[in-house]
Amino acid sequence: MSVRVVGPLEERLRANRDAGRKLLVPYVTAGLDEGWLDIVRAVAAAGADAVEIGIPFSDPVMDGPVIQEASVRALARGTTPASVLAELARADVEVPLAVMTYVNLFAHAGYHRMAQSLAAAGVSGAILPDLPIDEAAEWMSEAEAAGVDAVQLVAPTTPEGRLLRICEASHGFVYAVGLLGVTGERADVANSALVIARRCRSVTETPVLVGVGVTTPKQAVTISEESDGVVVGSALIRRLLNGEGPEGAGAFIGSLREALDDRWPGTQE
Amino acid sequence: MTAATSMMGEPNEAGRFGEFGGRYVPESLVPACLELERAFHEAWDDPLFRSELNELLHSYAGRPTPVTECRQLSSELGIRLMLKREDLAHTGSHKINNVLGQALLAKRMGKHRFIAETGAGQHGVASATAAALLGLECVVYMGEVDVKRQALNVFRMQLLGATVIPVTSGARTLKDAINDALRDWVASVESTYYCIGSVVGPHPYPFMVRQFQRVVGEEAREQCRVILNGEDPDLVVACVGGGSNAAGTFAGFADTKARLVGVEPEGGAANGHGVAGIVHGMRSNFLQDESGQIEEATSISAGLDYPGVGPEHAYLAAIGRATYESVSDAEVLDAFQRLARTEGILPALEPAHALAWIIRATEEGKIAQGERILMTLSGRGDKDVAEIMELLS
Ligand SMILES: Cc1ncc(COP(=O)(O)O)c(C=O)c1O
Numbered sequence: 001m002s003v004r005v006v007g008p009l010e011e012r013l014r015a016n017r018d019a020g021r022k023l024l025v026p027y028v029t030a031g032l033d034e035g036w037l038d039i040v041r042a043v044a045a046a047g048a049d050a051v052e053i054g055i056p057f058s059d060p061v062m063d064g065p066v067i068q069e070a071s072v073r074a075l076a077r078g079t080t081p082a083s084v085l086a087e088l089a090r091a092d093v094e095v096p097l098a099v100m101t102y103v104n105l106f107a108h109a110g111y112h113r114m115a116q117s118l119a120a121a122g123v124s125g126a127i128l129p130d131l132p133i134d135e136a137a138e139w140m141s142e143a144e145a146a147g148v149d150a151v152q153l154v155a156p157t158t159p160e161g162r163l164l165r166i167c168e169a170s171h172g173f174v175y176a177v178g179l180l181g182v183t184g185e186r187a188d189v190a191n192s193a194l195v196i197a198r199r200c201r202s203v204t205e206t207p208v209l210v211g212v213g214v215t216t217p218k219q220a221v222t223i224s225e226e227s228d229g230v231v232v233g234s235a236l237i238r239r240l241l242n243g244e245g246p247e248g249a250g251a252f253i254g255s256l257r258e259a260l261d262d263r264w265p266g267t268q269e
Numbered sequence: 270m271t272a273a274t275s276m277m278g279e280p281n282e283a284g285r286f287g288e289f290g291g292r293y294v295p296e297s298l299v300p301a302c303l304e305l306e307r308a309f310h311e312a313w314d315d316p317l318f319r320s321e322l323n324e325l326l327h328s329y330a331g332r333p334t335p336v337t338e339c340r341q342l343s344s345e346l347g348i349r350l351m352l353k354r355e356d357l358a359h360t361g362s363h364k365i366n367n368v369l370g371q372a373l374l375a376k377r378m379g380k381h382r383f384i385a386e387t388g389a390g391q392h393g394v395a396s397a398t399a400a401a402l403l404g405l406e407c408v409v410y411m412g413e414v415d416v417k418r419q420a421l422n423v424f425r426m427q428l429l430g431a432t433v434i435p436v437t438s439g440a441r442t443l444k445d446a447i448n449d450a451l452r453d454w455v456a457s458v459e460s461t462y463y464c465i466g467s468v469v470g471p472h473p474y475p476f477m478v479r480q481f482q483r484v485v486g487e488e489a490r491e492q493c494r495v496i497l498n499g500e501d502p503d504l505v506v507a508c509v510g511g512g513s514n515a516a517g518t519f520a521g522f523a524d525t526k527a528r529l530v531g532v533e534p535e536g537g538a539a540n541g542h543g544v545a546g547i548v549h550g551m552r553s554n555f556l557q558d559e560s561g562q563i564e565e566a567t568s569i570s571a572g573l574d575y576p577g578v579g580p581e582h583a584y585l586a587a588i589g590r591a592t593y594e595s596v597s598d599a600e601v602l603d604a605f606q607r608l609a610r611t612e613g614i615l616p617a618l619e620p621a622h623a624l625a626w627i628i629r630a631t632e633e634g635k636i637a638q639g640e641r642i643l644m645t646l647s648g649r650g651d652k653d654v655a656e657i658m659e660l661l662s
Contacts, residue, residue: 057562058439058562058563058564059439059444059448059548059549059563060448061295061448061451061452061455061549062295062452062455064452068438072438075562080560080562081560081561082560103293103547104546104547104548104555104557104561104563105560105561105562107545107546107547107552107561108544108546108557108560108561109560109561129295129296130293130294130295130547130550131293131547132292132293132294132295132296132299133296134283134292134299135283135291135292135293153295153296154296155295155296155297155299156297157296157297157298157299157300157301157458157459158296158299158300159300162299162300166296177295177296177297180297180455180456180457180458180459181455181456182452182455182456
């Protein structure tokens with residue numbers, strides 16, 4: 001393996017994890033409403049270790065009804081990749097930001113140009129759920145050159161050798177998809193979430209976060225027994241769609257933070 | 270083998286035709302696509318599978334379908350027009366060829382839940398049919414708009430024992446039905462076979478579906494040779510939604526001198542007006558806005574209402590082996606009526622696109638007098654009659 005360059009996203013996540021803290025990464029759909037950046041700031045202030053910024057796409061095949069609805073609303077407001085990055089460039093958020101979207105928006109702009117634009121906007125990571133590792137070489141090298149961590153995903157169906165390859169290639173963190181299915185709230189923790197986290201952690205030092213289906217503070221704790229933390233999307237977005245706003249978002253993420261910190265006090269800041 | 274193998278042969282190892290194709294799916298689905306690729310190759314190379322499929326195509330689907338010479342329309346237009354009659358296949362369109370292949374494959378792979386997307390409902394009906402025949406559970410995703418305009422096909426699928434799920438996201442047409450079918454498959458991949466209805470999606474679908482459809486072109490070439498005293502047609506024309514009837518047709522003629530023309534609807538001309546992008550698992554041409562959001566196609570025909578096109582068509586266009594033209598809804602309606610009156614055939618609105626272009630190109634001199642043309646009549650028009658009644662009143 002060549003020397004692995006660790007970007008600012010991974011650097012921060014590793015540092016927080018190594019301090020004994022579980023990682024909490026909320027997902028916010030960019031452009032959801034006029035005040036969406038206040039939501040980003042609110043979840044950062046409530047204890048997020050990084051924030052995933054969803055750039056809305058017309059055909060989000062990995063997303064369930066809640067994030068689909070948020071994407072539709074954001075697109076209807078005229079949100080574009082360029083408008084999101086322009087707003088992020090002016091936003092002052094004290095935690096690292098990773099964008100999450102679909103590969104066509106990057107391919108359309110051109111991987112080189114998109115990687116440069118992300119870096120210029122202060123974005124330090126990117127997650128593309130429809131760009132599996134076999135197709136990702138060109139994007140990963142452009143991202144690395146721009147100092148953007150290209151996060152890779154593993155799924156419950158990923159076989160062993162491939163899982164190792166993905167974990168080695170992933171920058172920022174390893175996104176472990178906790179169940180077979182699209183984003184959305186779930187009543188229970190799938191056993192697959194625990195298994196996939198364990199499998200990834202046994203082969204990599206890179207932080208392993210479980211996403212998809214993480215709904216309650218209790219579930220976040222259960223999953224974090226095996227992972228380095230969680231990504232929370234639909235459970236937050238549903239509250240935002242219901243009009244809860246930055247305060248509601250902060251309160252919800254705060255409740256997740258508290259549950260994780262109660263279980264893993266670590267070295268408190 | 271002939272040069273057809275190299276012209277419309279296998280995609281490369283990464284599932285690409287030139288720069289188009291690939292396997293851009295969520296990680297959860299990658300192992301399933303790899304498994305499907307292996308299973309398809311094994312089955313396709315297995316004489317038992319092939320004879321089982323051929324037997325079904327023959328005794329169940331009614332193949333070979335005939336080629337009909339259009340005497341009156343030909344003399345009106347000053348050309349020699351031959352129609353490959355997929356409207357006469359069981360369930361009324363070419364879709365059955367692909368579905369019988371994939372349903373046999375699903376059984377062979379031990380998958381008992383069979384899901385499909387559908388636009389016009391023809392692929393849904395074919396899927397429901399094959400599932401009933403082979404004892405598979407069938408679920409069909411269909412955009413809500415299409416559920417309304419193709420109500421008869423919805424009822425047909427239900428009669429055949431399938432569950433039809435109306436899709437309410439996006440424009441509520443074919444693109445959105447594919448999205449929801451993919452979402453279902455992401456969650457159900459271990460037990461479920463996804464039967465894609467056209468030469469679209471991640472590898473191996475574009476290749477596999479074309480192989481299952483090449484019977485159209487291979488039969489047509491032999492039939493044309495009988496009609497034309499051993500010669501091939503000058504021009505081969507088919508309509509293009511995702512492009513399966515066109516790909517199957519072209520596969521039979523790619524190594525001849527025939528000019529190949531695919532006809533898209535004006536409001537869904539992905540090869541004509543689209544740009545390269547990555548959606549639905551493939552790199553191909555798509556209608557997109559300036560940031561890369563996928564635009565909604567609009568067409569009189571639900572089966573062509575798709576903003577993308579199969580990757581092999583994007584490739585054939587790029588290398589110039591095939592050209593892609595488009596026609597308006599009004600031209601399609603005229604062509605539909607003209608074929609009905611001159612030849613006693615009600616075509617589906619989809620292949621009426623192919624005919625509409627032939628009529629216009631003849632008038633404009635882009636088709637020379639006396640040219641010998643094979644057009645694939647991909648389906649029958651019964652499903653469209655109610656909609657046409659409304660449009661004409
Ligand atoms: C009769 C008929 N022709 C053509 C099509 C378009 O599909 P393709 O481009 O894959 O042949 C459809 C799709 O529903 C159809 O029903």
